[in-house]
Amino acid sequence: MKSRRCNRPAALGAAWLLLAVALRGGVAPEPAIPLTIMPFQTATFVGDPEAAAQINAYAEFAARTLYWTDTPRAPVVLGGQTIKGTLLPFIDEWRGLRPRSASTGEMVRNLVGEAYRALTGPRLARITLGAETIVAPPAALDVLAGDSADAEIPLLLENTRPEPATVILGPTSNESPQLTLTLAAGETRGVFLTLPVRASADVVAGVVTVNGKTRPFEFKFQRHARGSLALEVRDENGAITPARVYLTGPDRRAYAPADAMHRVVSGEAGQPFAGEPYFYTGGRSNMEVPCGDVVVEVVKGFEYRPVRLTVPVVEGRPATASIRLERVARLQSEGWFSGDVHVHANLFAQKRTTPRDALLVTEAEDLNVMNLLPCNDPRTATITDRQYFTGGPDPVSTPNRVLYFNEEMRNDIYGHVGFLNLKKFVEPAYFGWPHSPFPYDVPGNFPQAAQAKAQGGIVTYVHPALPSEFPVDIALGLADTIDVMSQNAEDLPTAYWYRLLNCGFRCPISAGTDSFLNIPVHLVPGAGRLYVKVNGPFSYQGWIDGFRAGRSFASNGPLLRFTVEGQEPGGELTATGPREVTVEGSASSIVPMEALELVVNGQTVRRWAAGADPMHARFSEKIVIDRSSWIALRVRGSGHRLAPNDREVYAHTSPVYVTVAGGKIASRDDARFFIEQIDALIGKMDTRGNFERREQRDTIVAKFREAQAIYRSIAAAAPSP
Numbered sequence: 001m002k003s004r005r006c007n008r009p010a011a012l013g014a015a016w017l018l019l020a021v022a023l024r025g026g027v028a029p030e031p032a033i034p035l036t037i038m039p040f041q042t043a044t045f046v047g048d049p050e051a052a053a054q055i056n057a058y059a060e061f062a063a064r065t066l067y068w069t070d071t072p073r074a075p076v077v078l079g080g081q082t083i084k085g086t087l088l089p090f091i092d093e094w095r096g097l098r099p100r101s102a103s104t105g106e107m108v109r110n111l112v113g114e115a116y117r118a119l120t121g122p123r124l125a126r127i128t129l130g131a132e133t134i135v136a137p138p139a140a141l142d143v144l145a146g147d148s149a150d151a152e153i154p155l156l157l158e159n160t161r162p163e164p165a166t167v168i169l170g171p172t173s174n175e176s177p178q179l180t181l182t183l184a185a186g187e188t189r190g191v192f193l194t195l196p197v198r199a200s201a202d203v204v205a206g207v208v209t210v211n212g213k214t215r216p217f218e219f220k221f222q223r224h225a226r227g228s229l230a231l232e233v234r235d236e237n238g239a240i241t242p243a244r245v246y247l248t249g250p251d252r253r254a255y256a257p258a259d260a261m262h263r264v265v266s267g268e269a270g271q272p273f274a275g276e277p278y279f280y281t282g283g284r285s286n287m288e289v290p291c292g293d294v295v296v297e298v299v300k301g302f303e304y305r306p307v308r309l310t311v312p313v314v315e316g317r318p319a320t321a322s323i324r325l326e327r328v329a330r331l332q333s334e335g336w337f338s339g340d341v342h343v344h345a346n347l348f349a350q351k352r353t354t355p356r357d358a359l360l361v362t363e364a365e366d367l368n369v370m371n372l373l374p375c376n377d378p379r380t381a382t383i384t385d386r387q388y389f390t391g392g393p394d395p396v397s398t399p400n401r402v403l404y405f406n407e408e409m410r411n412d413i414y415g416h417v418g419f420l421n422l423k424k425f426v427e428p429a430y431f432g433w434p435h436s437p438f439p440y441d442v443p444g445n446f447p448q449a450a451q452a453k454a455q456g457g458i459v460t461y462v463h464p465a466l467p468s469e470f471p472v473d474i475a476l477g478l479a480d481t482i483d484v485m486s487q488n489a490e491d492l493p494t495a496y497w498y499r500l501l502n503c504g505f506r507c508p509i510s511a512g513t514d515s516f517l518n519i520p521v522h523l524v525p526g527a528g529r530l531y532v533k534v535n536g537p538f539s540y541q542g543w544i545d546g547f548r549a550g551r552s553f554a555s556n557g558p559l560l561r562f563t564v565e566g567q568e569p570g571g572e573l574t575a576t577g578p579r580e581v582t583v584e585g586s587a588s589s590i591v592p593m594e595a596l597e598l599v600v601n602g603q604t605v606r607r608w609a610a611g612a613d614p615m616h617a618r619f620s621e622k623i624v625i626d627r628s629s630w631i632a633l634r635v636r637g638s639g640h641r642l643a644p645n646d647r648e649v650y651a652h653t654s655p656v657y658v659t660v661a662g663g664k665i666a667s668r669d670d671a672r673f674f675i676e677q678i679d680a681l682i683g684k685m686d687t688r689g690n691f692e693r694r695e696q697r698d699t700i701v702a703k704f705r706e707a708q709a710i711y712r713s714i715a716a717a718a719p720s721p
Contacts, residue, residue, distance in 0.1 A: 033352065035063040035264070036521045038083065040348040044378045046090045047100060051108040058083055058112045061190035062119065063521045065154050066264050066275045070140070070252045071121040073275035077267035079115035084268060086111055095434055097688060109187065116156055116188040125193075125219065127208055129159040129167070129183065133215050135208065141221040142251035143204075144290055149197040151204045151221055156190050159183035168209040171195050172216065197221070224251055224290035227313035230320045231285045233298055236327040240283035242364035243300040243325070244524075246276060250292030254278075257285045264521040265644040269488045273641035278524075280364045291315045296323070299642060301338070301366025301526065302557055302590055303329040306642060329559050329588060331531065332368075332400075337538055338529045339369030339547075341483060342408070342418055342462045342512025346384050349377040352518040355388060355396045355403055361517060362401050365526035369543050370401075371420055371512070373408035373462075376430035381437055383429050391423040393540050402540045407452075408462065413689055414445045414681070415468030417479070418460045418512065419452040421544045426451045432690060441689045444700040445469045449478040458548055460510045463487050464496060467680035472707040474505050475674075485511035485528040485554045490650045498602035499674065501630050501655060502667035503714050508550035508570070509654045513645055527645040528556045533568065546570075555635075555651035556643040557591040562633040562653045569632070569654040576661055578626035585633045586618035591640040591649050593617060599632045600625075601665070610637075627719065628663040630655035664717065671715035675708050 034040065038059035042052035062079055065071045086108050092098045122139035143151050159165045162185050169191070170178030183189060195204040203218040235241040247255050254277035256262040267274020279285075290313070297308040304325045313319040331338075345353040362370045372394075374385035385405060388394060394403040407419045411432045419426055426448050432441035446469070449459045461470040464482040473479035484490065484497045500507050515525035533551035534542040546552065550570030553560045562585040565573055573581065583606075587596055592614035598606035600623075610617045614637070625631075637649030657665075682701055691697045 033350075033518075033520075035060055035519075036080075037347075037516065037519050041087060042090075045087055045094045047093060048090070048105045048108075051086075051090075051105045054108055054112045055083055055086060058115055058190065061154065061192070062115070063264065064192065065119070065121065065123065066521075067254050067262070067277050068121070068123045068252055069248050069254060069277075071123060071275070073267070075118045075120055077270075077274050079118060080266075080268055081270075082111055082115050095688070095690070109184070113186065113188040116190050117158065119156065119190070123154055125153050125155045127155065127157050127167075129157065129161055129165045129210055133208060133210050133213070135215065135217040137217070137219045140252070141204075141219055142253065142290070143197050143221045143223050144251075144288075145223050145225050149223075151195045151197055151219070153193045153195065153204075153219065154190065155193045156188060157183060158188040159185060161185060165210055168207075169193055170206060172205045172207055195219075197223075222251070224249075224292065225315040227289055227291040227315055228318045229287055229289050229294060229311060229313055230318060231281060231287075231296065232320065232322045233281060233283050233300075234322070234324045235300075235304075236325060238324065241300065241325065242280060242282050242360055243298045244278050244364050245281050245285070246278045246295075246297040246299075247287070247289075248295045249290040250294065251290050253290075255287055255289050255294075257281075257287045260285065261520055263524075265524055266522050269645075269647075271645060271647055272639040273644055276641065276644065280361055282360055289313055294319070296321050298323050298325065300325055300364065302529075302555065302559060303327060303331060303366060304590075306590060328590070331559060332538070335533045335535070336531045337368040337534055337543055338366070338526070338531050339371065339543060340367055340513055340515070340526045340529050341371050341420065341460060341510050342486070342514050343370055343372050343525050344375070344385070344408075344514070344516045344518075345372050345388070345405075346518040347375070347377070347516050348518075349380055349382040349384050350518045355394045358403055358517060359396050359398075359401060361525055362403065365524075367526045367529065368400060368402065368538065369540065370403050370525070371418070372403060372405045373418055374405060374429070375408040375410055376433065376436070378433050378436070386425070386429075389422075389425050391425075400538065402543075404540055406457075409445065409448050411441060411445060413441050413685055415464065415470055416462050417445055417449060418462045418483070419449075420458040420460070420547075421541070422452060422457050423455045434690070439690060440692050440696065441685065442691065442696045442700070444703065446473050446476060446478050446703055449473050453478060458544060460512075462512055463514055464493050466496065466677045467684050469681065469704075470496075471500075471674040471677055471711070472681075472704050474500055474507065475503075475707040475710040476703070480548065481507035481510045483510045483512045484652065485509075485530075485556065485646075485650065487514045487523060487645065489647045490652075494652065498599075499667070499670040502602055502665065502670040503674065503711065504665040506550065506655075506657065508547060508552055509554045509652055510547075511554035524644045527643065528554065528650075530554050531559070550654035553633075553651060553653040556646050557640070557649055558587045558589040558593055558635040558637075558651035560633055560635065560651050560653055561586045562656075564631050564656040564658070567656045569656060572657040572659065574659045575625070578624055579658070579660065580622050580624050581658065582620065582622050583631065584618075584620045586616075587635050587651065588616050589635075589637075589649070590615070591642050592637055593635050593649060594637040595635070597634040597636065598623070599634050601629050601667075604634075625658045625660060628660045628665050629658050630665060631658065632656070663719075666714050666718040668715045668718040671711040671718065675711045675715075678704050678708050678711075
């Protein structure tokens with residue numbers, strides 16, 4: 001079996017430089033770092049520098065428009081999904097699975113143009129280059145007053161001519177910087193144009209020159225006086241406390257302190273409330289804002305009631321917003337502590353986020369545990385954040401907030417795996433990555449997982465998908481579970497988890513956001529989290545022990561209590577025959593719930609509507625269990641902006657197990673499903689795998705066949721339907 005070789009793509013610096021050059025001149029300064037993940041991904045996978053620049057330019061332009069809260073979000077999100085899809089053929093080229101094709105670049109230009117043209121909103125200005133040059137002003141343009149006031153204008157240029165057009169854009173003054181660019185026939189491009197504001201004027205003026213023909217234009221604007229706002233957030237005891245803050249001025253623009261990363265909720269997985277800007281405060285923040293009514297919203301985890309208020313800001317008089325949060329739940333008093341299983345402080349060999357930065361986020365999101373997972377930078381041999389791994393809690397941890405740098409071991413054939421509670425870093429930390437020291441899809445995930453398990457680690461497959469290796473490793477006892485809440489809709493991983501439970505594997509529920517703290521437009525850390533009941537005083541090891549035992553529930557808002565005959569999640573009952581059991585549960589939430597569902601062996605057997613109070617629900621009922629089963633509680637609700645990573649409101653407990661007459665839980669259909677998925681994984685190895693020798697592939701496949709034999713024995717032992 002031949003190994004593949006392919007040329008290394010352009011470095012991030014080159015791709016990002018092309019974007020900066022394309023936007024230089026009379027445009028707003030570029031951010032110090034990219035807002036989106038796209039420039040890092042194109043630097044890895046896209047060998048065509050022009051295509052990389054086009055992809056990056058769209059991603060960054062669209063992201064910047066989100067800082068105006070009246071920008072329609074749906075076209076930006078849809079465009080982001082489309083642009084992400086353009087990477088797929090480049091990834092295959094990078095992996096050597098297809099030859100380099102000139103048509104791929106043409107495809108990029110067409111899709112990028114479609115994405116630009118779909119953007120809408122009152123802030124966009126448009127210039128159409130046809131038989132005549134048509135300038136359409138933005139419907140809304142706001143400027144903060146001051147000696148150096150500028151108007152920042154997102155501008156779409158569309159060349160409808162059958163030939164290329166050279167465009168020069170800039171202010172009317174020849175001394176001011178200008179932007180020169182050439183648009184191909186049919187091309188659409190977005191740029192941010194900055195025009196100076198005259199002190200006494202109510203318009204900004206500019207000129208556009210197309211193939212030597214000049215046209216002046218003017219855009220009306222609304223001027224806002226500058227003001228200042230001091231924000232103070234306190235907890236229920238009156239102590240200053242970190243929190244997540246959404247802040248919008250009267251100009252419909254989001255604001256943040258100069259020293260804070262201004263983040264935006266991403267929506268690549270189809271989340272219905274993507275695109276909201278926010279920042280983290282340590283408890284006290286100061287910022288410059290327009291005078292008028294400023295809307296402030298403060299959120300801190302799931303156990304405090306979100307607060308939203310309007311603060312009037314007057315010119316010449318600093319405004320203060322002092323917010324005292326109300327605690328609506330205190331799960332720690334009952335031994336429950338929350339954590340995010342899967343967060344990255346940095347990716348792509350960056351060092352932007354320090355452990356103290358991550359601790360601030362942990363405190364602001366009211367998490368007790370943040371598992372930070374160093375992993376490989378696919379452009380280099382670097383393991384990003386490897387320098388922070390100590391084999392224990394990070395030194396910045398506090399008695400109630402633990403940061404633990406663990407590991408994400410990554411292979412794109414077999415799946416990505418989170419190793420928690422590591423004492424020793426598992427090597428190699430990746431394999432099967434072209435242009436790296438480990439280019440072959442060898443040795444499989446299972447030897448790596450065995451290293452983690454041998455040192456008391458927990459092994460969970462993060463953002464699980466099929467075909468992948470998780471059915472193999474769970475059957476072999478080398479993996480504990482999968483992340484049921486991850487970076488996508490919960491229905492699919494929940495269905496996979498149900499199938500594992502139906503095969504008799506006692507997999508606890510797991511939840512990890514896969515948030516990148518160094519990328520401003522990304523998932524919100526802790527927005528999907530795992531609550532674990534700790535026996536005794538809180539410690540990281542106690543949390544890991546509770547996680548492993550299944551004393552847990554996952555949630556993006558609702559807080560659950562659930563028992564079966566007094567047994568909490570992770571517990572077990574035994575019976576000599578069919579048994580009637582009392583199931584009791586309740587849920588309270590900062591986001592509206594629609595229903596509580598009782599799930600037995602993957603089937604919803606009872607459903608209780610939330611009723612008149614969608615923030616609180618409870619039930620108590622008796623059911624008969626006539627065969628060995630697992631029982632769990634699930635909460636569902638419509639999507640909500642304060643469950644920002646997900647399409648729906650969701651919470652789910654780990655199971656309570658009921659063993660009847662010594663029988664085992666087993667499902668023929670679910671066992672056969674995993675047998676088929678392992679066959680599909682082997683097929684994936686044969687079409688996309690990279691092996692130096694055939695026997696390497698055969699050794700791994702032999703292990704996969706062992707797992708299939710286990711599933712066949714489960715299918716054979718399953719009771720008749």
